[in-house]
Amino acid sequence: MSLATSILSLLLAIFIAIPSAWVMSQVRLPLQKLIDTFLDLPMVLPPLVTGLSLLLLFNSQGILSQFIPIISQWIFSPLGIIVAQTYIASSIMLRNARGTFSSLDSGYRLAAYNLGLSPLQTLLKIELPMCWKPLLCGAILAWSRAIGEFGATLMLAGATRFKTETLPMAVYLNIASGDFEIAVGASLWLLFIAACLLLVLRTLNRNI
Numbered sequence: 524m525s526l527a528t529s530i531l532s533l534l535l536a537i538f539i540a541i542p543s544a545w546v547m548s549q550v551r552l553p554l555q556k557l558i559d560t561f562l563d564l565p566m567v568l569p570p571l572v573t574g575l576s577l578l579l580l581f582n583s584q585g586i587l588s589q590f591i592p593i594i595s596q597w598i599f600s601p602l603g604i605i606v607a608q609t610y611i612a613s614s615i616m617l618r619n620a621r622g623t624f625s626s627l628d629s630g631y632r633l634a635a636y637n638l639g640l641s642p643l644q645t646l647l648k649i650e651l652p653m654c655w656k657p658l659l660c661g662a663i664l665a666w667s668r669a670i671g672e673f674g675a676t677l678m679l680a681g682a683t684r685f686k687t688e689t690l691p692m693a694v695y696l697n698i699a700s701g702d703f704e705i706a707v708g709a710s711l712w713l714l715f716i717a718a719c720l721l722l723v724l725r726t727l728n729r730n731i
Contacts (some may be wrong), residue, residue, distance in 0.1 A: 524688040528601065536616045536665055537610075544620035545646055549632075566613035570674025577607060577679045603680030604687055608672050613667035619661025623654045657686070660727050667720045671713060687710035707725040 552558060565573050580587045581603075597603050625670040627650060635645040651658070673691035680687040682696055690709050697706035 524603070524687075524690075528604045529530025529608055529666055529672075530687065532605050532612050532669045533616075533662060533666045535605070536612035536626050536669070537662060539613050539619050540665075541617035542601065544617050545650070547621050548627075550625035562614060562617055565611050566618070570611075570672070571678060573611070574607060574675035577610060577675060581606065581679065591727060598679060599681040599683070599687065601680070601687060601706040602690060605662045607675040607679045608669040611671040611672050611675060615668055616661050620658055622710065623657040623661070624650065625653060641722050656727055660724055663724055663727075665711050670716060709730050 533633075545703055547558075549718065568576075578598065581594055581598055582588060583592075585595070588595040596617050597606060631649055631653070632645055635649050636642075639647065670689075671691055672689075676687070676689060676692065677695070682688070684696060688696065688712050693709040694706045697703070697709065
């Protein structure tokens with residue numbers, strides 16, 4: 524389950540973060556510092572607090588549920604896992620993408636506009652091809668954070684065997700039940716995935 528939910532969460536995070544970061548790198552938004560602080564919160568808050576915040580938003584009495592009642596059904600289900608992982612991964616991906624786009628020489632953008640390219644064409648044909656390696660590094664970091672997410676997932680999706688049992692949740696459940704061998708096995712899988720991702724990151728960083 525971890526692989527499926529984390530990949531889907533990463534795709535959602537990319538879809539959310541890259542367009543948002545691109546706009547934020549070009550436009551000075553009102554209350555920019557307040558927005559930056561809010562977007563950085565998932566990276567500094569304890570995961571359990573992040574999960575509790577999401578739970579308050581998505582439960583049947585939450586703010587979001589008042590407008591979209593069906594989302595209250597996502598709690599304590601695999602969809603809750605995806606929401607928690609996407610929220611955490613989006614924060615990392617957004618920060619990475621925004622820094623990447625902001626560091627790009629604005630001359631490329633102006634030249635593209637002068638040649639008649641629209642902002643969307645400039646993003647797709649000029650900026651993304653130039654920035655794909657740093658963005659890929661950000662995506663790998665976001666995915667590693669999503670696949671290892673525990674605290675927010677526990678609060679929003681719960682810990683139910685075979686229903687919301689991601690790899691970190693499997694470690695937790697099996698330690699709680701005394702099945703230490705299975706817990707160690709799940710931990711080794713997480714260690715293996717982390718080592719592979721770090722190896723890929725180091726390889727990419729050498730070539731940037």
